[in-house]
Amino acid sequence: MDKLMDNPWFIKILALLLAVLLYSSVPHKGNDVNVPGEQATETIEDMPVKVYYDTENLVVSGIPNTVDVTLKGPITHVQSAKALRNFEVFVDLTDAKIGKQKVNLKVKDLSDKLKVTLKPASVNVTIQEKITKEFKVDAEINRSQIEEGYTAEQPIVEPKKVKITGAKDVIDRISYVKATIEEKGKLKDTITKEARIQVLDKELNKLDVVVEPGTVKVTIPIKSNTKTVPINVVKKGIAPPGVTIESIELDEKEATIIGNEDVLKNTENVRVEVDISKISENTTLTLPVIISNGITKVTPETVKATVVVKKQEEKTVSGVPLKIRGLPETYKAEINDPTSHTINLVVNGSSESVSGVRPEDFTVFIDLSGLTEGSHNVKIQVEGPTDVNWKPDKATAKITITNNA
Template sequence: MKKFMDSAWAMRLLALVCALVLFAYVNSLKSSHNTSILTNSSSKTTLTSNRKVTINAPLELNVNSTKYFVTGYPENVKVTIEGPAALVTTTANTQNFKVYANLSDLSVGRHSVKVQVDGLNKELSYSLNQKYIHINIQPRRTATYKVRADFNKSNVAAGYEAGTARLGTSSVKVTGAVSEVSRVAKVVAVVNTVKNLQKSVNQQAMIEALDANGQTLNVVLTPSTTSVYIPIKQAATTKDVPVDLKASGKTSADTSYSFSTDTKSVTVTGTKAALAKLSSLPVDVDVSDVTSNTEKTVKVSTDDEDDISSVSPTSIKVKITVKSN
């Protein structure tokens, strides 16, 4: 054994084994290092991946709104932001930035103004779908107008009619450019009704300011809505009916009364159905204090008649004849 270990072949074999072991160890370290690099690279790619999103952001105006009224600008502007995915997601959810146009140094008239963005993180880039807005700055005016209900009267069913509308507010404040407010011809609460309408309407209605041609004006209304009640009832018509004179009040058992009047008939107003049932109108003649022939003015009333709204005349002269039994 000692001779073998001292031989040249033994030394060569030992050197070969050591070389193989060292080679295997170095390869193992290299593989581990490469795997670590790939893992770190993948993680870094995940953390720094980019995202693009478009946000519909409200447009703010820097302007003296108590003195001027601005028209022509969009309510919102689309902003496309791009950058680290996590940062883009947070910004899209919170929208902690503003899109604005600075009008503070502009005078009355038409202008083209640059849209600006403030408050975005520096790591984000952005683009706007509208880089400039075209606006009109005018002196501001506020005026008060009466409001009335507006609806399609042709929707009321045949044989029915609409009564006087009742609104929750009688007047509104109209604010806008002087040129627009001066064009207001009327302010209406627009009521939507169905066809063949037979029932009263009770709804919340939008208020609009219209010019002489019925076109809606670009103004701000306060309030912008109101409640509206429109009574719908059977259409009233008239009919002439005779009066039916009847004694009322305290009467004596041994006394009888007869009545006559020069007014042979009266004109009553009511629904068609109610008038069809009415052949005469009862009129009470109070004889409590009557002891001899006399003439009295008697009130004619329709209070006891359903769906009868009025009568003409409202009083008649009645001759009372007293007879002892």
């Protein structure tokens, strides 16, 4: 029985019998049975259209996938054809030439007792030479999907080229052969995905072609844009009176930064800022690492800065002689003020530096270069040790210059 059910002719005959029985069971006006020679008209919608042509070398366009078939004739034949659909609508282009032409649709394997009407009955077709060309595949990825601080390098496509088959004029219109990867979420690791090929013209319209293979494997190498740079200490403000900042040491000397490749090239360091105006004794501060525009991340974000201070001492060094420089031999100068011809210096610095200074460690002078006869107020200048600060008790000296002649 199973073999009988698999036989297509058995199925068709069974369908015909069922159709006849079904029709016979429906009441008819003035009659309960079929009348020999009774006519009927039925329309079969979406009947497939088959095309016969040289599929190896040609491409045909313009043939509809389906047509509507209207059958007219003896009712049993109409019902049988409609139920079984055991006929074929076709277009024969086996002898057609390349170019555009109008062709009629035909029907075969249909009872000659039936009259058939096709909609449409004829179509305009284009027959073209089928060609196959090889094209390079360009991989694409949405750059906005790359995590900030990372860069997608040149994609790797395998295979690099695909064969595309289609009508010659369609192949000639190919401008782009793309494999596009669409991923959800941000990417920061190298990925490999299967991507379907899209064949487009210059207006980005999809073209009707056959691609072999239809998919390619695309690898997008993704790398982190990082750089290790030193952390610089920047002092802000002025230390309180009597305080010297001896050292500032960080627990981390370097930081790793992430950002755009061009920004990284131009970034040589990051920094922490220490406000020394608020420091009067040894202390440890937790400070943020400051980055420039374009840097998206820094590690570590904070560092500890250990500040060592030295309290300053103050001492007055008295009686430092005031000397004269730059006076030509033809002139002589008299210091009118200070009358003692000496200066007192207020010296401050670390206790060990201040304790050892003496008057002879300093040179106090006025420079009379370029001055002529007469009275002048001249700035008092001091030279002394580099590890202390000083201030003279007078800023200027009054002098009188006369000619020796």
